[in-house]
Amino acid sequence: MGLPDQKQTATEALLATLTMPEGGCLAAARKAALSRVQTLGLPGRRDEYWKYTRPDTLVQPDAPAAAVFDAGEAPMFDEFDRIKVVFVDGVFSPEESDDLSLEGISIERIADICDKDIHWGKDLYGVLEARGQDPVARPLAALNTAFAQDGVAIRVTGTPSKPVNLVYRHQSDSSDAILHHIVRVESGATATILENGPAASRFNKCMEVDVADGGTLHLVRAQGRDHERRAATHLFARLGKESVFKAFTLTVNGVLTRNEAVIELTGDDAMAHIAGACVGDGDFHHDDTVFITHDAVNCESRQVFKKVLRNGATGVFQGKILVKEGAQKTDGYQISQSLLLDDDSQFLAKPELEIYADDVACSHGSTSGAIDEEGLFYLRSRGVPADVATDLLTLAFLAEAVDEIEDDEIAGALVTRLEGWLARRR
């Protein structure tokens, strides 16, 4: 069965602009991914999974221009001791990056492992992405697997003394970047990965995370604040027995963001927490699409998503918990909430549960609300100006999501930034 004409044309138009790296151990994965793209076609406006978010500008051949935003402050996470891996408009920058050697972790570039015939990454690159195509197609992720020129391959074997920080700098107004990362956390190993920056005018990022039995990975990212930037990101994770994976994303600004997280709990007693906080003002469309599959016994998953929207900003949440047959004692929690600071903004939520086991506890909730007038008056009656009080209540609203960050110092740093950003926008 072929694709509808329109989709076929759109897919071919984008593919014609891209070049696939040749040879090496990832070649087969790339070829398979390309054939997935050709079969699935790129997302179109009529696709159910894209009902609330228009994919047009993410799939058109040329990336729409996006002005580089001067934040006027030190980059996020600058105060932390970490290993920096810097990409500028999607291109690795050796000058700005640190020495990548550290005990307990190996960090390599995808561009380097492409040349090798044998590498552990061969068993991960494109593998989780391919698994994640069912039951819902994610063609932008397959496109990423096929065409990403670079990214990092991280293998955690111990407990590295500092986090890895993937820094995505945006330098050119018309840049279009594709990066693909693979992360393998070996049994009993623990690491933290930080990500920050807009990366490019348009950014397609895919990260595949494989956490072996008893492994732990913390992922904290802050997406860039460039107003006109666009991003489609995919996070695929597979969790082994007694493993832990916690991911948090902060998004402030950006005209279009689609963050997909596809998590599979395949080992008993595993834990996955996926959280996000976003603040949108004006021309802002932010979509969190999450799919968590419980396929083992006694696992816990949490989805905590909070969005603050004003001046016509749009927030989307599509979140699903699938509990497979036999995944007893599943504890699944999902909450998505929006704080609408005016009548022009909107929040569209589609929470879903699909359960095939009988001994599970799953809950989901979704709310949209205005600022708490009682709380606002209370603060103002103590002398706190209305705008400052609104910021305080905004931060309080986001707190449940921010609390999902394990490391208090990192969480504190994010909140401090957020406070400053809110204050300066007033």
Next chain:
Amino acid sequence: MLEIKNLHVKLEEEDKQILKGVNLTVEAGKVHAIMGPNGSGKSTLSYVLSGRDGYEVTDGEASLLGEDILDMEPEERAAAGIFLAFQYPVEIPGVGNMTFLRTAVNAQRKARGEDELSAADFLKEVRAKAKTLKIDADMLKRPVNVGFSGGEKKRNEILQMAMLEPKMCILDETDSGLDVDAMKLVSEGVNALRDEGRGFLVITHYQRLLDHIKPDVVHIMADGRIVKTGGPELALEVENNGYADILAEEGV
């Protein structure tokens, strides 16, 4: 200090007149108590003075130290020196009590053109004042009023009052929900703030609070007006005989 003249107030949403010509002057250094039956407009008066939404002043005026307050935003009134201790203190999940206090203190100082308190000075002051109100470190860290008992909430109100050092303190049924010990603690907190430069307006249903916070003047409010004014003995009269006699006497 606080001067209220012929104040008429109605609810914005429904066409219901609540205050029908309140006249009241609270002098600096004095404690005025307002008693009155349910629905007489006591709480409305406190809300209108602090600037809460939902009320429309249809006539009359209110001023603090000669400055009209009715056109001010709530935060401007606070900076000018008005403080309302809420009957039902509001819970604010996610905002730490300490952050809240520091933000409020510094916002008021800023509004008055004063320097902000340093973190160290603030901490020192808040700890000392919290101690006298038996507010422990944990209560200071927790989100504002969340999970606080009735007594803890009221003590927290008094702590805010002590930190903000307002000129005009309005206490709206601060005794409600308090046991005897808590009432004593709260009253001591209030009494410690009594000062020549500060006025108090204590709204209460019961004489027993006034045993602890001794008023200079007692007003009886009924049907949106102050119908009788007297000394502390007026509160005792209410306690013993109820409002019926007084109201009948005043033709309400």
